[in-house]
Amino acid sequence: MTHKDFKIEGMTCAACAKAVERVSKKIDGVSEATVNYTTEKLTIDYDDTKVTFEDLEKAVDKAGYKIVNEDIKNESFKIEGMTCAACAKAVERSVKKLKGTKEASVNYASEKLNIEFDDSLTNEGEIVNAIVKAGYKVAKEKEVKVQDTDKDSKEKERKALWNRFIFSAIFAVPLLIIAMGPMVGLKLPSFINPDVNPLNFALLQVALVVPVLAIGYKFFLVGFKTLVKGNPNMDSLIAIGTSAAFLYGIFAAYQIAQNNQHYVHQLYFESAAVILTLITLGKYLESVTKGKTSEAIKKLMGLKPKNATVIRNGKEVIIPIEEVMVGDVVLAKPGEKLAVDGVVVEGSTSIDESMLTGESLPVEKNVGSNVVGASINKNGFIKYKATKVGKDTALSQIIKLVEDAQGSKAPIAKMADIISGYFVPVVISLALLSGLGWYFLGGKSVMFSLTIFISVLVIACPCALGLATPTAIMVGTGKGAENGVLIKSGEALETAYKIKTIVFDKTGTITEGKPKLTDIIIHGQFTEEYILSIAASAEKASEHPLGEAIVQQAINRDLKLYDISNFKAISGHGIEAKIDNKEVSLGNKKLMKEKDLNLGELEEKSKVLAEEGKTPMYIAIDNQIVAIIAVADTVKASSKEAIERLHNMGIKVAMITGDNKRTAEAIAKQVGIDIVLAEVLPEDKAKEVNKLQKDGVKVAMVGDGINDAPALAQADIGIAIGSGTDVAIESADIVLMRSDLVDVATAIKLSKKTIQNIKENLLWAFGYNTLGIPVAMGVLYIFGGPLLNPMIAALAMSFSSVSVLANALRLKRFKA
Numbered sequence: 001m002t003h004k005d006f007k008i009e010g011m012t013c014a015a016c017a018k019a020v021e022r023v024s025k026k027i028d029g030v031s032e033a034t035v036n037y038t039t040e041k042l043t044i045d046y047d048d049t050k051v052t053f054e055d056l057e058k059a060v061d062k063a064g065y066k067i068v069n070e071d072i073k074n075e076s077f078k079i080e081g082m083t084c085a086a087c088a089k090a091v092e093r094s095v096k097k098l099k100g101t102k103e104a105s106v107n108y109a110s111e112k113l114n115i116e117f118d119d120s121l122t123n124e125g126e127i128v129n130a131i132v133k134a135g136y137k138v139a140k141e142k143e144v145k146v147q148d149t150d151k152d153s154k155e156k157e158r159k160a161l162w163n164r165f166i167f168s169a170i171f172a173v174p175l176l177i178i179a180m181g182p183m184v185g186l187k188l189p190s191f192i193n194p195d196v197n198p199l200n201f202a203l204l205q206v207a208l209v210v211p212v213l214a215i216g217y218k219f220f221l222v223g224f225k226t227l228v229k230g231n232p233n234m235d236s237l238i239a240i241g242t243s244a245a246f247l248y249g250i251f252a253a254y255q256i257a258q259n260n261q262h263y264v265h266q267l268y269f270e271s272a273a274v275i276l277t278l279i280t281l282g283k284y285l286e287s288v289t290k291g292k293t294s295e296a297i298k299k300l301m302g303l304k305p306k307n308a309t310v311i312r313n314g315k316e317v318i319i320p321i322e323e324v325m326v327g328d329v330v331l332a333k334p335g336e337k338l339a340v341d342g343v344v345v346e347g348s349t350s351i352d353e354s355m356l357t358g359e360s361l362p363v364e365k366n367v368g369s370n371v372v373g374a375s376i377n378k379n380g381f382i383k384y385k386a387t388k389v390g391k392d393t394a395l396s397q398i399i400k401l402v403e404d405a406q407g408s409k410a411p412i413a414k415m416a417d418i419i420s421g422y423f424v425p426v427v428i429s430l431a432l433l434s435g436l437g438w439y440f441l442g443g444k445s446v447m448f449s450l451t452i453f454i455s456v457l458v459i460a461c462p463c464a465l466g467l468a469t470p471t472a473i474m475v476g477t478g479k480g481a482e483n484g485v486l487i488k489s490g491e492a493l494e495t496a497y498k499i500k501t502i503v504f505d506k507t508g509t510i511t512e513g514k515p516k517l518t519d520i521i522i523h524g525q526f527t528e529e530y531i532l533s534i535a536a537s538a539e540k541a542s543e544h545p546l547g548e549a550i551v552q553q554a555i556n557r558d559l560k561l562y563d564i565s566n567f568k569a570i571s572g573h574g575i576e577a578k579i580d581n582k583e584v585s586l587g588n589k590k591l592m593k594e595k596d597l598n599l600g601e602l603e604e605k606s607k608v609l610a611e612e613g614k615t616p617m618y619i620a621i622d623n624q625i626v627a628i629i630a631v632a633d634t635v636k637a638s639s640k641e642a643i644e645r646l647h648n649m650g651i652k653v654a655m656i657t658g659d660n661k662r663t664a665e666a667i668a669k670q671v672g673i674d675i676v677l678a679e680v681l682p683e684d685k686a687k688e689v690n691k692l693q694k695d696g697v698k699v700a701m702v703g704d705g706i707n708d709a710p711a712l713a714q715a716d717i718g719i720a721i722g723s724g725t726d727v728a729i730e731s732a733d734i735v736l737m738r739s740d741l742v743d744v745a746t747a748i749k750l751s752k753k754t755i756q757n758i759k760e761n762l763l764w765a766f767g768y769n770t771l772g773i774p775v776a777m778g779v780l781y782i783f784g785g786p787l788l789n790p791m792i793a794a795l796a797m798s799f800s801s802v803s804v805l806a807n808a809l810r811l812k813r814f815k816a
Contacts, residue, residue, distance in 0.1 A: 001031060001045050001046070001047060002045070002046055002047070002048045003043075003044075003045050004043075004044060004046075004071075004120075005041050005042065005043050005044075005070075005403065005404075006041065006042045006044065006056065006067050006068060006069055006070070007040060007041060007042075007067070007068040007069075007070050008020055008035065008040050008041065008042050008060065008065055008066070008067055008068075009040070009065065009066040009067075009068060010064065010065040010066055010222060011035075011037060011040055011065060011233075012222060012233055012234050012235045012283075013037070013233050013234035013235070013466055014037050014423075014465050014466020014467070015231070015232065015233040015234060015423060015424045015466075016037070016065065016226070016231075016233045016234075017035040017036070017037040017466060018035070019063045019064070019065075019226070019231035019233070020035045020042060020060055020063055020065055021033050021034060021035045021042075022063075022231075023059045023060060023062060023063040024042060024044055024056065024059060024060070026059070027046070027051055027055055027056065027059055028050060028051075029046050029047040029049075029050030029051040029055075030044060030045070030046045030047075030051060031045045031046065031047070032044065032045040033045075036470045037466040037467065037470060038467060038470035038471050038474055039403075039470065039474065041403075042060075042067065043404070044056070053067075053069055062229065063226075063229060063231050064222070064225045064226040064229045064231060069118075071118050071119045071120040071121075072102065072116060072117070072118055072119070073116070073117060073118075073119050074114070074115070074116050075114075075115055075117075075124065075127075076112050076113065076114045076115075077112065077113040077115070077127070077128070077131070077138050078111060078112060078138065079091055079106065079111050079112065079113055079131065079136050079137070079138065080111070080136065080137040080138070081135065081136040081137050082106075082108060082111060082136060084108070085108050087108070087136065088106040088107070088108040089106070090134050090135070090136075091106045091113055091131055091134055091136055092104050092105060092106045092113075093134075094130045094131060094133060094134035095113065095115055095127055095130050095131065097130070098117070098121075098122045098126060098127065098130055099121045099122055100117045100118035100119070100120070100121030100122030101115065101116075101117050101118075101122065102116040102117060102118065103115065103116040104116070104117075113131070115127060119391075120391065123322055123389070123390040123391070124320070124322035124323050125322060125323045125324055125325040125389060125390065126325070128323050128325075129325055154287070154291060157287060158284065158287045158288060158291070161280060161283050161284040161287055162284050164215050164216065164280050165277065165280045165281045165284055167211070167215050168212045168215050168216065168273070168276060168277040168280055169277050171208045171209070171211045171212050171273065172208075172212055172270075172273040172274050172276075172277040174208060175205055175208040175209060175212075175269060175270050175273050175274075176270050176273070176274055178192065178201070178204060178205060178208070178270075179205060179267065179269065179270035180270060182194055182195075188201075192204050194264045194265070198256050198261050198264040199253075199256050199257055201264060201267075202249075202252070202253040202256050202257075202264065202267055203253065205249070205253075205267055205269040205270070206249070206250070206253060206269065208269070208273065209246065209249070209269040209270075209272055209273045212272070212273040212276055212277065213242070213246065213272065213273075213276070215276075216242075216276040216279075216280060218235075219235050219238045219239050219242070219276065219279070220235075220239045220242075220243070222235040222239075223235035223236040223237070223238060223239030223240070224236070224239055227239070227240075232424040232425060232428065233424055234424070236424060236428070237424060237427060237428070237457040237458065237460065238275070238276070238279055238457070238458065240428065240431075240457055241275065241431075241453070241454040241457035241458050241790070242271075242272040242275055242276055242454075243272075244450060244453060244454060245268040245269070245271045245272040245275075245450070245454055245790070246268070246269065246272045248266075248268050248446070248450055249267050249268040249269045249272070252264075252266045252267050252268070253267065266446075266447045268447075268450065268454075270791075271454065271789075271790045271791055274791045274794065275454075275458055275790055275791060275793075275794040278791065278794040278795050278798055279458075279794055279797070279798060281798060282794075282797065282798020282799070282801060282802060283798075285798070285801075285802045286467075286798075286801050286802060286805060289802060289805035289806060289809060301399060303337070303374040303395060304321065304373070304374055304395065305321055305336075305337040305338075305339050305373075305374065306320065306321060307319065307320055307321060307339070308320075308321050308324045308328075308330055308339030308340065309330065309331040309333075309339075310324060310328045310329060310330050310331070310386075311328075311329045311330075311331070311383075312328075316331065321339050321340070322390070324339055324340050324386055324389050325386065325389060326386055326387065326388070326389055327385065327386060328385070328386045329345065329383050329384070329385055329386075330342060330383070330384055330385075330386055331381075331382075331383055332349075332371075332377040332381070332382050332383075332384065333377065333381055334349075334377060334378065334379050334380065334381065335376070335377065335378075336376070336377050337373075337374055337375070337376055337377075338351070338371055338372065338373050338374065338375050338376075338377060338384070339373055339386075340373040340386045340387075340388060340389045340393055341370070341371065341372050341373050341386070341387055341388035341389075341392075341393045341394055342370075342371055342384035342385050342386045342387050342388075343368065343369070343370055343371070343384055343385050343387055344365055344366060344367050344368060344369045344371060344382050344383070344384045345367060345383050345384055345385050346367065346382065346383040347367075347380055347381050347382035347383060348364070348365060348366045348367070348380050348382065349364075349365050349377055349378060349379055349380025349381070349382050350362035350363065350364050350365065350378045350379060350380065351363050351365050351371060351375050351376065351377055351378060352375060352376040352378055353372060353375045362378050365380075365382065370387075371384055372393070372394045372395065373388075373393040373394065373395050374393075374395045398481065398486060398737075401486050401488055401735070402477055402478065402481050402486065404488065404489070405473070405477040405486075405487050405488050405489050405490065405492075405493070410469060410473060410490035410491055410493060410494040410755075410758070411491060411494055412469060412494055412755065412758055412759075412762070413468075413469035413470070413490070413758075415762075419465060423460070423465070427456065427457065427460040427773070428457070430456055430460075430773065430777065431452075431453050431454075431456035431457045431460075432453070434452050434453070434456055434776075434777040434778065435449045435450065435452050435453030435456075436449070438452050438778060448787075451787060451788075451789070451790060452776070452777060452778050452787075454790040454793075455776035455777075455787075455788045455789070455790045455793045456773060456776040456777055458776075458790050458793040458794050458797055459772045459773065459775075459776045459788070459793035459794075459796055459797055460769060460772065460773050460776070460797075464761075464764065464765035464768060464769075464800040464801050464803075464804045465762075465765045465766070465769070467761070467765075467801060467804045467805060467808075468758060468761035468762045468764075468765045468804055469490070469758050469761070469762070471761070471804065471805055471808035471809075472754050472757040472758045472761060472808045472811060473490045473493060473754065473758075474808075475754075475757075475808050475809060475811040475812060476493055476750060476751075476753070476754030476757070476811055476814075477493065479750060479811055479812065479814045480746075480747065480750050483743070483746055483750075483816040484722075484736065484737040484738040484740075484743060485734065485735075485736060485737070485743050485746055485747045485750065485816075486734065486735040486736075486737060487733070487734050487747065487750075487751075488732070488733050488734065488735070489733065491733075492717055492733035492734055493750075493751050493754055493755070494751070494755055495698065495716055495717055495733075495751075496700070496717050496734065496747055496748050496750075496751030496752075497748055497751035497752035497755055498698045498716075499651060499698045499699070499700045499716065499717060499748060500650075500651060500652065500697045500698055500699075501651065501652045501653075501654060501675075501692055501697055501698075501699045501700070502646060502651055502652070502653055502654070502699070502700045502701075502702060502744065503654040503655070503656050503677070503688070503689055503692065503699060503700070503701045503702065503711070503715070504653065504654070504655050504656070504673075504702045504703075504741070505655075505656055505657070505685075505701075505702065505703035505704065505708050505711075506633075506655055506656070506657035506659065506664065506667060507633055507657065507659075508704045508721065509702055509703055509704055509721055509741070510635060510636060510639045510655060510667065510671060510673075510741070511633040511634060511635050511636060511639075511667065512633060512634050512635075512636055513633065513704070514549075514633070514634075515546050515548075515549040515615070515631045515632055515633035515634075516549050516553075516631065516632060516634075517532075517549050517550055517552075517553040517629065517630070517631050518614055518630050518631065518632045519609060519614065519616075519628070519629070519630035520532060520627060520628075520629050520630075521602070521605055521627060521628040521630075522626070522627050523600075523601075523602055523625060523626055523627055523628070524624065524626040524627070526621070526626050526627070529557070529559055531619060531626065531627045531629070532550070532553065532554050532557065532559055532629075533554060533559045533560055533561065533562065534562070534579055534580065534582075534584055534619065534621070535550050535554075535586055535617075535619055535629055536550050536551045536553070536554030536555075536559065536561055537561045537562040537563075537564055537577075537579050537580075538564060538567075538575055538577050538579060538584055538586050539551050539575070539586070540561060540564075541564060541567045541569075541575075541577070542569060542575055546615055546617070546631045546633075547575075549631045550629060550631065562579050562580045563579075564577045564578065564579045565577065565578045566578045570587065570591060571681060571682060571683070572590070572658050572679075572680075572681035572682060573587050573588060573590050573591040573594065574586050574587015574588055574591040574617065575587060582621050582622055583621070583622050583623065584619070584620070584621055585618075585619070585620040586617055586618070586619050586620075586629075587617060587618065588616075588617065588618070588660060588679075589603075589606070589618070589660065590679075591618070592618050592620065592625065595620065595623065597618075597620055597623060597624075597625050598625070599618070599625065600625070602618065602625060602628055605628060606618070606628055607662060609628070609630045610660055610661075610662030610663040610666065611662050611666055612632075612666060613632060613663060613666035613667050613670065614630040614631065614632040614663060614666075615630065615631050615632070615633070615659050615660070615663050616628050616629070616630045616660075616663075617629050617630070617631070635667060635670055635671060636741065638740050638741050638742050639671045639741055640670070640671045640672060641742055642740075642741035642742045642744055642745060643671050643672045643673065643741075644672065645742065645745040646744065646745055646748075647672065649745065649748060649749075651748070652674045652675065653672070653673055653674050653675070654673065654674060654675035654676070654677060654692065655667065655668055655673045655675070655676055655677065656677040656680055656685055656688055656689075656711070657677070657678055657679075657680065658679065658680055658681065658682065659678060659679070660678060660679055661676070661678040661679060663678075664676050664677075664678035664679075665678070682707035683707075683710070685701075685707065685708065685710065685711035686710040686711045686713070686714040688711070689701055689711045689714045689715050690714055693714075693715075693716070698716045698717075699715050699716055699717075700715055700716065700717040700718070700719055700744075701714070701715035701717075701718050701719065702719040702720075702721070702741070702744060703718075703719075703720065703721070704720060704721035704739075708720075708731075709730075709731040710731075712731040712732050713731045717733050717734060718731055718732040718733050718734070719732055719733070719734045719735075719736060719744060719747065720732030720734070720735050720736070721736055721739045722735055722736050722737040722738065722739050734747050743816070746816040749816075750814060750816075753811060753814055754811060757807060757808060757810065757811055760807055761804045761807055761808060764800070764803060764804060764807070765800065765804060768796075768800045772793075772796060772800075775788050776788045776793055
């Protein structure tokens with residue numbers, strides 16, 4: 001199943017988004033499709049053996065919109081070393097073998113390769129590598145222009161909307177003054193005075209309204225197109241309303257030309273012009289505020305450096321970042337941004353990783369240290385080998401996570417989506433019914449009925465409904481990313497604030513995960529050094545962090561490590577192996593009991609060690625317990641504060657560990673844990689989380705290891721520590737980049753604030769339409785109140801969308 005995002009062009013409201021969703025879901029092979037009106041993205045899961053991009057393109061086009069695959073890129077490369085047409089063919093052949101290549105052609109005369117490729121499947125570095133492998137070179141002067149095409153198009157769209165508004169206003173303002181002036185006592189020159197020259201009065205208005213209609217042609221083009229295709233949207237409402245006003249105005253002008261001069265006060269041109277002008281202003285303000293909601297993504301994208309200095313053929317070469325390949329040795333000078341992710345192979349320095357983690361203090365890096373692209377090299381000179389490039393770098397993955405979250409929908413949005421889907425057809429029906437009702441049943445004039453009809457169409461904009469949820473999610477997830485809290489989906493954002501119990505894994509989460517050997521208690525004839533040698537030899541084959549502490553201590557003491565055989569790791573119990581011709585067992589009380597070994601006086605000593613927060617491990621040689629080795633894992637400095645904050649929020653805190661109960665309780669006492677789940681096997685962690693969920697309580701799990709992945713997936717919200725394994729991070733709903741438990745409270749607080757903002761937005765959007773439509777239908781007029789002017793309706797409609805966006809932007813003031 002393929003998961004992908006596509007840009008959708010031509011959407012103007014939430015009804016458009018719903019229409020694209022609807023046609024996408026109808027395609028055989030598509031399992032899920034959601035459209036975010038704010039980001040203008042279609043996020044879709046489909047079977048690529050059944051569905052092609054052309055199928056999607058056809059379906060979206062049929063609905064009246066355009067789909068764009070932003071991963072498809074066209075580039076040209078200057079090729080060196082070609083001597084004949086066969087060389088050109090060889091270059092073509094080599095790049096066509098790459099998985100993402102769509103089209104490739106080489107012009108031997110101009111020595112240029114023109115290639116169309118899918119950036120999600122291949123990159124420029126791989127293309128260059130394929131050319132080099134074929135025996136040719138890519139000219140060094142080749143430059144890649146790095147630009148944010150989406151940003152450029154958005155800026156272009158904003159400028160176009162502003163220009164449309166200005167040009168519309170140039171004609172609409174004089175038209176409004178001429179049309180409404182006589183009603184408020186303004187004296188017009190006699191040649192356009194409605195009482196003296198009514199036809200001139202009408203023709204001048206026609207001359208002023210036509211340019212406004214021409215400038216706003218897109219409303220009519222899109223509105224009528226989607227109406228004909230059966231997916232009417234906001235533009236359809238505007239197009240129908242203003243067309244009705246204009247056509248009735250033309251009819252009135254014709255009647256004036258026939259000497260029916262009483263029609264002079266029934267011209268409707270100013271309404272059509274002012275409505276289009278105000279809607280255009282609203283669209284411009286909407287585009288400006290929508291742009292501000294995605295600032296977090298722009299900031300992250302702006303962190304990417306443009307070039308990298310690499311060593312190729314023994315020389316330093318500056319190349320575009322897209323051409324860096326895995327295995328390249330990259331240079332980072334003081335003050336420079338690191339180009340890609342890698343491992344230091346030479347030098348030492350301190351690196352500012354605040355862009356990734358939010359942590360302000362620089363991190364010391366030496367040979368063997370991992371470094372991440374876009375972090376800043378503070379003071380040293382280092383060389384590092386590239387391990388991840390292009391879309392695989394940590395920054396690119398973070399950008400992808402945030403984009404996915406911003407494109408996802410929270411469950412709270414479903415109600416608004418359902419309403420948006422039916423909204424426009426219902427509004428058109430209400431406008432017709434109310435207009436005709438006033439004319440036939442209310443005995444009102446055509447002019448009165450037309451006012452009702454147009455007002456209902458114009459005021460009932462579904463934009464506010466469509467913007468209410470995605471804008472808040474975009475700002476909320478963006479704000480989370482700024483604070484080192486990556487929230488992967490709208491659903492996670494909505495669920496987080498409902499959490500009542502949080503389960504923390506102990507090792508590496510509450511504790512540092514870097515334990516130290518503290519005690520060796522001998523019971524028998526063997527020396528401490530021999531016991532430590534045997535234990536370290538056994539643990540050398542294990543990947544358990546407690547074992548690493550034993551191995552490290554043996555290395556520090558320069559002790560001999562023996563070869564081992566018959567190694568066996570027993571999950572949740574310990575290990576067994578043959579070492580120095582002896583049968584060795586090293587593990588917890590369960591392992592010793594299983595082997596039917598007598599613990600004797602060591603059991604009491606083990607209890608004392610456990611009460612001190614240490615993890616005791618028994619060592620048996622040839623079925624005789626000979627020693628206890630104790631290891632302690634220190635508690636993280638932030639753990640106690642994080643748990644206090646959660647308690648202040650009314651959240652219970654549990655700790656889950658494979659350690660014995662006494663050790664676990666000692667750690668729990670230090671940090672203020674409420675529930676201790678000790679001696680839990682890795683495969684049983686998910687079951688323990690499930691038990692806590694039995695009473696309908698929302699449970700979060702915080703962990704960092706591979707064995708935490710099932711529990712992270714089982715929990716209502718899985719929270720992974722950023723320093724943890726890829727498997728844990730993949731299984732989680734929220735990732736804490738700083739590996740600081742205090743950020744758990746930040747994530748929950750941010751969730752609460754964001755959902756509160758969404759509820760405010762939805763309340764405004766629903767309330768606006770619930771009150772606005774009846775007023776436009778003339779309910780107030782029935783009780784002696786005023787009739788809603790269509791121009792006021794247009795102003796109110798624009799205000800509703802902008803107010804929802806402005807409210808969402810308040811989240812930018814969130815402080816962790």
